[in-house]
Amino acid sequence: MPSIGVRGLKGARGLKTTNKDLSPVQQLLEKKYNGGFLNRSEKVIPAVLFIMAAVSVLTTLGIVLTLIFETITFFRDVSIVEFFTSTEWYPFSNTDPVYGIWPLVLGTLKITLIASVFAIPIGLAVALYLSEYAGTRTRKIMKPILEVLAGVPTIVYGFFALTFVTPVLREIFPSLELFNAISPGIVVGIMIIPTIVSLSEDALSSVPEPVRHGALAMGSTKWETASKVIFPAALSGILASIVLGVSRAIGETMIVSIAAGSTPSAALDLTSSLQTMTSYIVQVTTGDAGFGTTIYYSIYAVGFTLFVFTLAMNMLAQFISKRFREEY
Amino acid sequence: MTLTAVNSTKNSESMQNQELFVYNTKNLNLWYGDHHALKNINLGIKEKDVTAIIGPSGCGKSTYIKTLNRMIDLVPGVKTNGTIEYRERDIFSKNFLVEELRTRVGMVFQKPNPFPKSIYENIAFGLKIHGIKNKQIINETVEKSLRGAALWDEVKDRLHEPAYGLSGGQQQRLCIARCLALEPDVILMDEPTSALDPVSTLKVEELIQELKEKYSIIIVTHNMQQAARISDKTAFFLNGEVVEFDATDTIFNSPADSRTDDYISGRFG
Numbered sequence: 229m230p231s232i233g234v235r236g237l238k239g240a241r242g243l244k245t246t247n248k249d250l251s252p253v254q255q256l257l258e259k260k261y262n263g264g265f266l267n268r269s270e271k272v273i274p275a276v277l278f279i280m281a282a283v284s285v286l287t288t289l290g291i292v293l294t295l296i297f298e299t300i301t302f303f304r305d306v307s308i309v310e311f312f313t314s315t316e317w318y319p320f321s322n323t324d325p326v327y328g329i330w331p332l333v334l335g336t337l338k339i340t341l342i343a344s345v346f347a348i349p350i351g352l353a354v355a356l357y358l359s360e361y362a363g364t365r366t367r368k369i370m371k372p373i374l375e376v377l378a379g380v381p382t383i384v385y386g387f388f389a390l391t392f393v394t395p396v397l398r399e400i401f402p403s404l405e406l407f408n409a410i411s412p413g414i415v416v417g418i419m420i421i422p423t424i425v426s427l428s429e430d431a432l433s434s435v436p437e438p439v440r441h442g443a444l445a446m447g448s449t450k451w452e453t454a455s456k457v458i459f460p461a462a463l464s465g466i467l468a469s470i471v472l473g474v475s476r477a478i479g480e481t482m483i484v485s486i487a488a489g490s491t492p493s494a495a496l497d498l499t500s501s502l503q504t505m506t507s508y509i510v511q512v513t514t515g516d517a518g519f520g521t522t523i524y525y526s527i528y529a530v531g532f533t534l535f536v537f538t539l540a541m542n543m544l545a546q547f548i549s550k551r552f553r554e555e556y
Numbered sequence: 557m558t559l560t561a562v563n564s565t566k567n568s569e570s571m572q573n574q575e576l577f578v579y580n581t582k583n584l585n586l587w588y589g590d591h592h593a594l595k596n597i598n599l600g601i602k603e604k605d606v607t608a609i610i611g612p613s614g615c616g617k618s619t620y621i622k623t624l625n626r627m628i629d630l631v632p633g634v635k636t637n638g639t640i641e642y643r644e645r646d647i648f649s650k651n652f653l654v655e656e657l658r659t660r661v662g663m664v665f666q667k668p669n670p671f672p673k674s675i676y677e678n679i680a681f682g683l684k685i686h687g688i689k690n691k692q693i694i695n696e697t698v699e700k701s702l703r704g705a706a707l708w709d710e711v712k713d714r715l716h717e718p719a720y721g722l723s724g725g726q727q728q729r730l731c732i733a734r735c736l737a738l739e740p741d742v743i744l745m746d747e748p749t750s751a752l753d754p755v756s757t758l759k760v761e762e763l764i765q766e767l768k769e770k771y772s773i774i775i776v777t778h779n780m781q782q783a784a785r786i787s788d789k790t791a792f793f794l795n796g797e798v799v800e801f802d803a804t805d806t807i808f809n810s811p812a813d814s815r816t817d818d819y820i821s822g823r824f825g
Contacts, residue, residue, distance in 0.1 A: 436669070438665060438669035439669055439671060439672065441627065441630070441665065441669065442665065442669040442670070442731070443671065443681070444627065444658065445627055445658055445663040445665075446659070446662070446681070446682045446735070446738060447655045447656065447657075447658040447660075447682075447685070447686065447738070448655070448685045456681070460672075460673070461671070
C-alpha cells in the first residue's frame, strides 16, 4: 500500500519505507486516509442535514399558509367585524348563524386561568423542593414519576376529569353543573405541572453550587438562599417554563372536549358548561358540518386565532428568557 | 524583617491577655464516610492574627477551614467528633445556630462566587436577609464595605451593574466586601487567590494586610510564598494531621519537624 500516508508516517519515524514497519495503529490510520471515503461523506452529510431542516421548515410554512388561506375563505362569508366584536357564537343556527369568537376565547381563557392558578404554585413548589431540599434519592424517585405524569394521554386526563374530579367537586359544591370550567381547568393544571416542574427544576439546578454556598456562608437559611438568591437567578427559566405550561393549557383539547361541555358562553360563570376554541374544532371535525360549508371554514378561523395565541405565548417565552437571563 | 517585628508584638500582646483566642479546636476528628480526613486536630487561633494553613493537596486543610463555619455540613456522610469552640462556644452545640455562626464568621471561597445580582445588591444582600431595611444604613454599608475591600473607586460609578461584569480579581474583592458588610469577627479564606492572576493576587494580599487590623483571618493556601508574605502564624497539615503550628517565620526558617522542612523546601507536595 504505497501512499502519501506512508510517506508521512515514515517521515515522522525517520525509518525505512516498507509496510511491515507500520504498527497496527499506523496501518489502520493509513487505510482511513487512503480510502477517500471520508472526503465524500463529509460533503454529503451537510446536504442531508439541510434537506431534513428544510422539510420541517416547509411543513410549518405549509400549515400556516393553509390556515391563512382557509381563514380568508371564511371571511368571504362572514364579516371580520362580526367575528371579533359579536359576543355570540351560534354557527349551527339554520336561520341566522352568528360567528363571534369571544365566547370561545373566553372558554379557553377560563380553562387556562384555572389551570394556571392551580399549576403554577404547585409546580414551582415542587421544583423548589426537588432542586433545593430533596435528597438525591427522593429526586431520583420523584422525577421519573413526574415524567410519567407528563406521558399520560390527555384522553385519560379528560376521562379522569369527567368521572372523578367533577363528581367529587359536585359533592362539595352541589350547584356545579356536570360540564363546567373548574374540573377540566384543574385537570389541565395537573397536566401542565410536569412541564413547569421539569423546566423550572432544570433552571434552579443550573444555578451553580458556589452561589448557594456563598449565600449559606453569609448566614442565610436554606429558604432565604432558595427564595432570595437561587429563585431570582433562575427566574428566566422559571418564567419560560410557566409560559410554556400556559401555552399547553391554551392548546389543550381532549380534556376540555370531554369535561367542559360544548356550549359557547359569554358569561363569566365558571360552574356551567362552556366551549373552548379547541373543543369547537373537535366538535366540527368529528362530523357536525359538511366540507365546504361556512361552518367548515370557521374552524380555520378559530384555529388561526388559537395559533396567534400560542405564537404570542412562545414569543413571550423567548423574550422572557432573553430579558431575564442571568449569567453565571 | 517586619514579619518578625509584627509577630513579636503579637506575641507580647497575647502574653498579656490569654482571652484572645477566637477559635479553639480540641481533639477534632472528621470522617468522609470511612475516610479519616482530620485526625485529632488541636489548634488555638488568636484574635487579629492572620493564620495560614498550608499543606499538600488532600491534607485536610480545606476540610478544616470548612469545618470552622460548618460549611462541611453540606457534604453528605460527614461525621465529626471532638470540639471546636468559637469564642468559647461549642460550634456543634444545638444552642448555637449555624446561621449565627456564619453571620459572625465570613467566608471567601476558592473561586469568586458573587450572586447573579448587581454589585450593590451583592453587598446589600447580607444586610437584607438579616432584616436590615434602612436604606441609609444599607447605602453607607455598601460604600464602607467596598472601600474596605479596596474596590470602591473601581465600581462606584456602576454599582447597579451586574457583578458578573467585573474581572475575576474584582469579583473576589467583591466577595470580600460582601463579607465585610456583616462586620464579621473572623474571615475564613479558602485559597482565595488560586483562581486569580498575579496582579489580582497581589491586590488581595495587600487587602488582607489591611483587613488584619480589624479582623481575625484564617487563610488556606497552597502557595507557600503567600503564607510567608501575609501570615503571622502558620499551621502545616499533612495527611489530616497538624504537623506543626507556630509563628510563620519559625515555620519557614527553623521548622521543628523534618516533614515541614521537606515540604517548605519543596521536596514534596
